[in-house]
Amino acid sequence: MDMSQFVYGPLHSVIVENRIVTIKIKKRIIYYYMPKGLFTTFLQYLNEGIYLFMTVSEHQKRIKGVMAYSVESLEKILYPDRQNPRIFYDTKIIKSGIKNIVNGTQPKLFLDLEMSMPPYQNYERFISEIIQCGMILTDKDDVVLEKHSVFIKPVLFKELSNRTKKFLKITQEIIDQGIQYYDFYRLLERIIRVYRPMIVVWGQNDIIEIKKSSQLHHLPDLTRNVQFIDLLKLHKHYFSLKNDLGLFNAYSLYNSPFSESQNHDALEDAMITKIIFESFRKVCNGIVKIDLSEKSEQKMTE
Numbered sequence: 001m002d003m004s005q006f007v008y009g010p011l012h013s014v015i016v017e018n019r020i021v022t023i024k025i026k027k028r029i030i031y032y033y034m035p036k037g038l039f040t041t042f043l044q045y046l047n048e049g050i051y052l053f054m055t056v057s058e059h060q061k062r063i064k065g066v067m068a069y070s071v072e073s074l075e076k077i078l079y080p081d082r083q084n085p086r087i088f089y090d091t092k093i094i095k096s097g098i099k100n101i102v103n104g105t106q107p108k109l110f111l112d113l114e115m116s117m118p119p120y121q122n123y124e125r126f127i128s129e130i131i132q133c134g135m136i137l138t139d140k141d142d143v144v145l146e147k148h149s150v151f152i153k154p155v156l157f158k159e160l161s162n163r164t165k166k167f168l169k170i171t172q173e174i175i176d177q178g179i180q181y182y183d184f185y186r187l188l189e190r191i192i193r194v195y196r197p198m199i200v201v202w203g204q205n206d207i208i209e210i211k212k213s214s215q216l217h218h219l220p221d222l223t224r225n226v227q228f229i230d231l232l233k234l235h236k237h238y239f240s241l242k243n244d245l246g247l248f249n250a251y252s253l254y255n256s257p258f259s260e261s262q263n264h265d266a267l268e269d270a271m272i273t274k275i276i277f278e279s280f281r282k283v284c285n286g287i288v289k290i291d292l293s294e295k296s297e298q299k300m301t302e
Helices: 036-045 091-102 162-168 172-176 181-195 205-216 231-239 247-254 266-284 297-301
Strands: 004-015 020-025 028-033 051-057 061-063 066-079 086-090 108-115 130-138 144-151 198-201 228-230
Touching: 004 028, 004 066, 020 066, 036 066, 036 086, 066 091, 086 091, 091 231, 091 266, 108 181, 108 205, 108 266, 130 162, 130 181, 130 205, 130 266, 144 181, 144 266, 181 205, 198 266, 228 231, 231 247, 231 266, 247 266
Parallel strands: 028 066, 108 198, 198 228
Antiparallel strands: 004 020, 004 051, 020 028, 051 066, 061 066, 066 086, 108 130, 130 144
């Protein structure tokens, strides 16, 4: 099994077309190949005088016509400016900041939304609307204070598309028996006003939809002055992932693979988000170790 090794040194050159950087170590020029996502993210910092600190493969392989080590992660990028080195990137600083976030003592609202989807044809004027919300509110000790699962009647396209019904496995009758958007808005507004929670979501879509729906219904933006935590983004930064991680794949990092089929139920997804958050917090606090170097990121993101 190919293990990993830690290397560091001054940047010697960058071969942009092949995503290869070279480092001068003990008068030798060593080649290192970067994956596309990693190379694109840090290309702006790859200038003369920069020092790179990297975790790379143990053995060289012929890549892009040269013998090179594969870069698994970048740990630090700095410019050694005499007594005041300029740090452009440092995973230790990033992880310390993430640890402070997840250890915050304010209440937490784990939230997930499901939206209506366009029909298979004639979808040019379609606008998605929130039609289901799952919320779990906890205090600083992770005790559940409130739990909500509501269906919400759309106003622009009241009849669900077949795509929506098939994907979410719901019927038109369920939505017709749901609450008005205004009632959902007031429910969420009350929780925000009374508890001032950190709202934990998986990805940016739910934040965007809340903002959009407030504008659609001519109501004040609920996302203003609210601390949203994108747990997906925290995972990407903490583990230096190149690709987005699916919710249930993230769950499988900490638990046995989810045995049930994914139902795209908002309350179930909010609960999964809560479980992932609490497991991730243990990782940040050194209670649990997750070594993603031995896992296939491609498999996780499929």
